[in-house]
Structure formats: structure tokens, C-alpha cells
Amino acid sequence: MKIAVLPGDGIGTEIVAEAVRVLDALDLKFEMESALVGGAAYDAHGHPLPEATLKLAKEADAVLFGAVGDWKYDTLDRPLRPEQAILGLRKNLGLFANFRPAICYEQLVNASSLKPELVAGLDILIIRELTGDIYFGQPRGRRTAVDGHFPGAEEAFDTMRYSRPEIERIARVAFEAARKRNKKVTSVDKANVLETFQFWKDVVTEVHKEYPDVELEHMYVDNAAMQLVKKPKAFDVIVTGNMFGDILSDEASMLTGSIGMLPSASLNSSNQGLYEPSHGSAPDIAGKGVANPLATILSAAMMLRFSLNQEEAATRIENAVKKVLAQGLRTPDIWSEGTTKVGTREMGDAVLKAM
């Protein structure tokens, strides 16, 4: 078993280092190999996703990813910016199924912006399609408008699109996941305005026939953005497209108060996967040793479960994380009165000890 380790930028290196220590402690036989990605790769090789990094990722069974991005790259041409690395990995590895749990940890109920009673016990799973939609649709670019409100004016455009098999496969992933949970799927669309999402709704409805034991509900994206705030616990599994999933999964993770704790997995059809924390590269706190490594450590656990078939090791890590939380250890992002503030390394130490 081979793991490609791509720490990336900002706090990426610090948090991935802790996850690697945790993996090392498991005494499982896997090979880990690191490579540069994002801004760090651009600085060293002039490209955010160098050929060698992509090759390593493709050959590995799983990729452990930190985070990419920093304001200093904002002025680069788009193809050279750090985020292109993550888009390139998704596309080249065919990672179409993105799993983003939004869980409110019991001990962090008070860290949420929402009232405690609305989030206590919250456990929803957002499944975002990750290789289609307006993220990758062609054509796109700039041109002179031929119609619309200002024919003759300069305009920019993109193409949103989904094909039947793309919708079918992500719908199946969602129904399968719901079967192992509370048997409810909310498919989020904008069928009242978009052709793409009317089709999405139609195809999800068809696939649902194969899963009569799972409840399917359809919801417009604007309403979903509201219901997540109003009554988040009414959801179980949410399935949606790449663009809506980007927005809703970030909204949902912030609601939990646990964003520094939330892992994510992006899988392809052979269960090869990329695992990364739900949060970003946080350049403002990079290098200070205060970042929360738990989302990355929990991403490593997800990796063991989904791509490396090591359920037991995954559970061992997850239990260790629960234990350190119960001990009252907190990095600054989740700290509150009465708990003990620790740094990135100390938190890693504590998880190792708890294992």
C-alpha cells in the first residue's frame, strides 16, 4: 500500500506532519512518499501540480493532502495558481465523489454560531459531485456578446453541464451511503431555473427506484441554504452538484463549530482517494504551531477505512481523537473557557499517547 503525502501550503505542512506521525505509529506496512503541491510546488518548479507529483498521486492507493493557497499567488495567471493543483488532481484521478461529513462534536457545541439545541448531535453527510458541472464544462472564456442585454460588449462565460452517467453514479453513492445511516437523501437542485438541474432531478428520481428503502427529498439550493441554518438536523445525506456542493458544504461545516475537526474524502470508482481537511491553508496562522491537526488526522482515518481497507486502524485513530477531546485539550480555534489550550504538536502528541 502506497500513500502519496502532499502537504501543500500554509498550515498544510504542520498539520500533515502530525497525521503522518499518527500513521507511522500504526505499524502497518505502507509506504509514504511526499511531494510538493500548490504554491510550494510553484515556487520550486514553476507549476502548482508538477508532473512528478501527479505521477506519484496516480500510482498511490491514496493521497493525504494538506491545503493549498496563499494571497501571494493571487496575481499569477489562473493555470499557475495553487488551487489548480487540487482541481487537476480531482480531474486526473477521476475523484468524482466527495464526502464531507458535517458533525457537531458534543464537546464543541458551544463553539457553533448556532444555538446549542440546533446543533447538538448534528451528523449530516454532504456528498458533492466533484469532476463535473460548471467547474470543468467547456466552452468557457471571453468573447464579444452576440445576444443578451448588450450585444457587442465584452463578456465572459462558462458552461454548466451534467451527463446522465455522471448523475447516476453520484446518486448511487448517495443512496448507498444513506442506507448505512438514516436512510434519507436530500437531492439539492435548481430545477426551477436550470436545465442541468432539472435533468439532475429527473435522473436522481429514476435511480431512486433502485433504493425503495431510502427516502428521497428534492430541495432547491436557495431553500437548502436556509434549511441548513433553520433546522440542520432535519438532513441526513445531502447530494448535489460541484458548484452547489462547494457552497453548501462550507456553510454546513461552519455551522457545526467544528470546522477545524472535519475531514473529507474524494473517491474515484476504484476507491482510490484523496483525503484532506475541510478547512483551508490559513496563511495568517501558518508557521505559528497553533493550527488544529485533528481534521487532517481524521482524514487519515477516513483514508484507512475507504481506500486502504484498515477499518480497525481507522477506529483506533478516531477513538484517540475522542479521548483527547474528552481530556479537554483544545487548539485555539476550538478553545473555550475551562479547557486546556495546546498547539499543533502537543495535540499530535496527545493523539499518539491516546492510541
Added chain:
Amino acid sequence: MKIAVLPGDGIGTEIVAEAVRVLDALDLKFEMESALVGGAAYDAHGHPLPEATLKLAKEADAVLFGAVGDWKYDTLDRPLRPEQAILGLRKNLGLFANFRPAICYEQLVNASSLKPELVAGLDILIIRELTGDIYFGQPRGRRTAVDGHFPGAEEAFDTMRYSRPEIERIARVAFEAARKRNKKVTSVDKANVLETFQFWKDVVTEVHKEYPDVELEHMYVDNAAMQLVKKPKAFDVIVTGNMFGDILSDEASMLTGSIGMLPSASLNSSNQGLYEPSHGSAPDIAGKGVANPLATILSAAMMLRFSLNQEEAATRIENAVKKVLAQGLRTPDIWSEGTTKVGTREMGDAVLKAM
């Protein structure tokens, strides 16, 4: 001065009736004429936006709109569904600038899902572009995919697009609005992925040069969805495209706890406008006399101010609404222990009395 009154479906008729009584009580010289729209118009005339309704709206100085939609129309072909009426009105009247205040009323602080300290005093203004973007872009439809992941498969597609003058005019509206407020504009985009929104960001940055007294900040839409939950009071004016604005304005209004209280205005370049509550047609409570008419009454106030140049009358209505809230009167949607529950009509009566 002529006002087109379009109550629409669901609770639309009840809440608009109260707003009309309030307008009548002003003793101003305007003519009001009603017409059917949405499902009600489809039932009577076979189309959600009949020619006569559109003509009336075009000839009026302002449109007072209730709400449209009901599940029973879900199976109709898209062009016949109630929502097409609102899209048709926006397009035909050129209503490109949508104003959606997200205000947390002092007395409703506890109705919010968010912790009181995060929303007390919240007052942000979302300015959504309303006639462009993927809502109206051509081409759109279904076809056989020629490229992408599954060439040969059936696919559906839409076109996102913005031209320079469309972005310029909405950016100006936002900067002008910010000048009268706290002088800060947050432009929300997805420039890291979309050509359309890289162009958006570039053009907004150019227009900003005309407004050196206003602060401009750029934010990705996924981050904006998070920051609205985390620290909503950090915003002043948010400006964004049609699709992102649809999602973020609904999220923001739900955060306030005041959604039954929030008006909206959609204006064209000659200040002709359509005014409607931010909430929907709520078919589940239609006809029960329990809907909150205040968002519609406040929309009528916005109409007096923006399209009819009756600032004084607008303020009179707004003060009356504040008064009834201070008296402790509440429709069920905003009711809490210790306040007096009233119905739609009683709330209208109370506003009239307070004027």
C-alpha cells in the same frame, strides 16, 4: 402614479391585501390595479404571466408583488410553472438590481438560529444582479455529449455569462448604496474557478476606482457562505451575481430570524421597480389567516421610497411597523413567550392604527 398589484399564490393574496389597506390609508393620489400572476393566472388563463398582466406591470410605476408557487404546479412543463412569471417580469422590465436587506430586528433577536450576540444589530444589504448570469444565458437545453467524461451520453447544459456593462451597472449600484451606509462593499465571486467571475472581479475592481471613499473586498462564494454564519456583522453591502445572490440572500435572511419581516426591491435603470417580501408563497399556511404581512407592508414602504418618491409616507409605514413590534404583537412565525400572538388581519389592523 400607478401601482400594479400582483398578489399571486398561497399566502400572497392575504399579505398583499394588508399592504394595500396600508397604502390606501395614506391618502396619496395613486391608482392601484390588480391582476393575476403565477399559479392563479395559470388556472384562469393557462399562463403564469398573461399578456394583460405583463402590460399592466410595464405601464405601472411600480409593482407590488406577493408570492408565487404551489406544489400542485410541479408537474407542469417549465414554461408554464408559476416561477416563470417572476423570471418573466424581471426580464421584461429589465429589473437588474435586486436589493435584499438582511436586518435583525431588535425584538426578534431570539428568533434567530444564531446566538444573539452574533445577530443583535445586524444590518446588511445584499445587492443581487437579477437579469443576467446562468438564469438567462443561452444556449441551454439537452443534447448528446461530444466531450467530457461520457461522450455520447445524454446531457443537459446551461450557460453562465456576464458582459462588462452588466457588471459595471450593478457594481455602481452597490458602491452608491454603500456610500449611504458603512462604505464597505464585499464583491462575491468564484474567480478561482469561473471565467465569468474572474471577469466580474476584474470589472468590479475597475469600477471601484470611481469610488475611492468606499472600501472594496473580494470574497469567494464558499467563504461568503461561511462568513455569513461565522461573523455576519462584518458585512455591510454584498454585491454578487444572480445565482450566488439567490443562495446567499436566502441564507442571510434566514440568519436574521426575521425572514417574515424582510422586504425586497428589484429596480431597473429608470427606477421602475417590483417589490415583494423575501419569503415565499408558503402554501402550507395559505388561507389560514396566520401569515406575517409585515414583509409585504415594508416592501410597500420601499416602493414608496424608491419608485414613487414618497419618502415621508415610507417612513410613516416603517415607524408604524416598529410600533406594533414594540407593542409585542407577533404573527406565529415570529412569536415567542411573553408576546401576543395575532393573525394576518389583526397585524394589518395594528399597523393601520399605529399610523
